[in-house]
Amino acid sequence: MAKTGQERSAKAALKRIEFDEKELRHRCRLGTRLTLEELMDWSEDTEQASVIEGCLRYVHSLGRDGAREALKARHEIVISENVAREFRNQSLAELKRDPGDEFIPPDQSPSALRAR
Template identity: 40%
Template sequence: MAKSQQQRDNELVERRKELDDRELRHRVRPGIHEKLQDLMAWHGITEKSEAIQLMIMNAHAAGPAGSASHLSIPRHEITISPNVARALAEFVPPAEPD
């Protein structure tokens, strides 16, 4: 006889307890979601959880030095052109009112 939905749910709960299975949730903005979708498409991955798990496992396998470049926060580099630097150096702020 087929198992009821309740029986299947109970077995799933027990399996998760035995494996110490934990759920991770993470909210992202559209740009990050698009990047994840691109990564999944490039490598034929259909499940988001699988893609994230693979990224975590591969970053960990790369070790501290190997994973550092992938886990660093990207920063914008601000470069001031010589013309802007000259204009800033010549700038005299207006006098403050008394």
């Protein structure tokens, strides 16, 4: 006799507990999705999860240093001189407009001035 849907679901739930399975969800942008689709095509695999797991196993096989190199950020943030100059100019203009809290050096504090 065939199992009911409820019996199959219960068996699957027990397996997930037995193998300590966790569902991982991840949002990604178009470029990442296209890369995954390309990897799926190259490996002739239709399951996203198995391709991602394969990638994880491969990166892990590279070891600590290899994985760090493979996963390091591919973009470097460089601030041009023009942007730095504009930021400085706007910062100085804002400080002139509103200098913020007044700073009183310790040797000129009101209590030190009264003691003189």
